[in-house]
Amino acid sequence: MEKKIRQPIVVLLGHVDHGKTSLLDSIRSTSVAKKEAGAITQHIGASEVSLDSIKETCSMVLARSKLSFTIPGLLFIDTPGHESFTHLRERGGSIADIAVLVVDIAQGFQPQTLESIRILREFKTPFVLAANKMDLVQGWKSPPAGSEGQCGIISSVDAQKPEVQSRLDELLYNLVGKMHELGLESERFDRVTDFTKQIAIIPVSAKTGEGLPELLLSIAGLSQKFLEKELKTEEASAGRGSVLEVKEEKGLGTTIDVIIYDGVLRKNDEIIFGTMNGSAKVRVRGLLKPRPMGSSEGDKYEYVDEVHAASGVKIYAPGLEGALSGSPLLVEDGNPNTDELAEMQDIIRKIIFESEKNGVIVKADTLGSLEALQKLLASQEVDIKRASIGPVGKKDVVDASVVAQSEPLKGVVLSFNVAVADDAAEEAARSGVKIFSSKVIYSLCDDYAAWVIEQKKKSSESAAERLPLPAKILALPGHTFRASKPAIFGVEIILGKLRKGVRLISAKGEIIGEVREIQKEGKGISEANRGDQLAISVEGAVCGKSFSEGDFLFTHITRKESDELLSCCADGLGEDGKAALGEILAITDRRLI
Secondary structure (H helix, E strand, O other), rough: OEEOOOOOEEEEEEOOOOOOOHHHHHHHHHHOOOOOOOOEEOOOOOEEEEHHHHHHOOOHHHHOOOOOOOOOOOEEEOOOHHHHHOOOOOOOOOOOOOOEEEEEOOOOOOHHHHHHHHHHHHHOOEEEEEEEOHHHHHOOOOOOOOOHHOOOOOHHOOOOHHHHHHHHHHHHHHHHHHHHHHEEEEEEEOOOOOOOOEEEEEOOOOOOOOHHHHHHHHHHHHHHHOHHHHHHEOOOOOOOOEEEEEEEEOOOOEEEEEEEEOOOOOOOOOOOOHHHHHOOOOOOOEEEEEEEOOOOOOOEEEEEEEEOOEEEEEOOOOOOOOOOOOOEEEOOOOOOHHHHHHHHEEEEHOOOOOOOOOEEEEOOOOOOOOHHHHHHHHHHHOOOOEEEEEEEEEHHHHHOOOOHHHHHOOOOOEEEEOOHHHHHHHHHHOOOEEEEEEOOOHHHHHHHHHHHHHHHHHHHHHHHHOOOOEEEEEEEEEEEEEOOOOEEEEEEEEEEEEOOOEEOOOOOOOEEEEEEEEEEEEEEEEEOOOOOOEEEEEEEOOOOOOOOOOOOEOOOOOHHHHHHHHHHHHHHHHHHHHHHHHHHHHHHOOOOO
């Protein structure tokens, strides 16, 4: 079967407000501005920039580079961000061929930048780094409007004052340094000596268009050189794709927006996709594509008989209601690949699950984002009770409240990019269950982690006030002021912290009495620290009978109290407090207290 080279599928990732959407808009508007037939084609969920448009946009730069291309263009996914990247599933991976990591050149790496790199490395996706907002470098002078691509970004850099060039270099090498810290070698694109080992950094401005020709050529060149094998598709083979979104369309009902990355999809084909209960099969009733830009036709879409990879398309068919965003999609060709079907169902079972162990309840909008959230939580050693797709419902909150009864820090709901039903919100308010909601995966996990720390701190403060703290004290010789009722004598704190109200035991584990008062330099205090010498009154103690001068005495702490202290207040105990606790437990455990 004859194979052809399809356009690579390109996604943009990066931190919030670093310019992903603006850069994508700039790429599209630059291509459209060339006014060439077919310069840019709108797909469902994607925009195709033709090879002719790339050549025209990059004409002067391309002439110097002596590059030649066989790829037909670039297919940019219209929704930037790692959410869309992880939505585009090819069974166990992502269908994205190459990515653009967008970084604000002045702000540098931010939390979502690091999260994006983690995802790119996990999926082994090649990428370039677009250092955006270079027009905001102090003193930068942009070329006249319309001439951005004529001379190229390097000529534009060379035209700047020396101090401006130095500022730009400093900002760029801050990025190089950060990449090196992450174990990745990188360099300004024109200084890269080996594209297999170094990641190209392209200075760009989404606002002025500077650097866009070099960015487009870098993406196209890398795809051409290193991805040609992956980009070959059998034009007439059964289509393979990924469900980008499930949508309700007026007059059509439930539809699915799909990216086809291999083969062909035709009207009346049977397609297989994932649902909450495994896989499902339906027959395609219609394929819809957006009408060409500037079309005078009234309808938003036009019907087509078939689409070829790589392409975005809207599928209309009865029975799509249960389709999962992020699910792989297969065209039934009469010879079903049982391995692929089994793998699809296995993927769904691994991502949508319920566990017997206690953990958080996780809800997300797609398979991809749910999987990305699970992996991030796993890296933070957070257990999951149940993971599923869809809005937060009352049952989610009820189940979280059950978990909270035994493990309060796990009895929460984490919801990514989904709504919270009214009855769920009411149940959460009634039961005190915390619902975390966010449209950014890393911030959802960070918010939960920060809350856990806050709750532990509150619990620690409460436990530290309520529980006896470990202390080892020495009854100072010659400092008994009253033998009994109560015994008043001088002590030195050897380890830990002594507090009023605690009971003291001897080295044999026998109860001595309760500390009623602590005095230091004639003043009453509530607690004393290691090294302090002071007087204490102990109700029930009898000097010379229950203890003697020169004896070591200890705070009485049970094994249960010790476990709670170590769980809530370990950091607050300090090393000497832990040492005192170890000696106390050695005594009390011997007596099976």
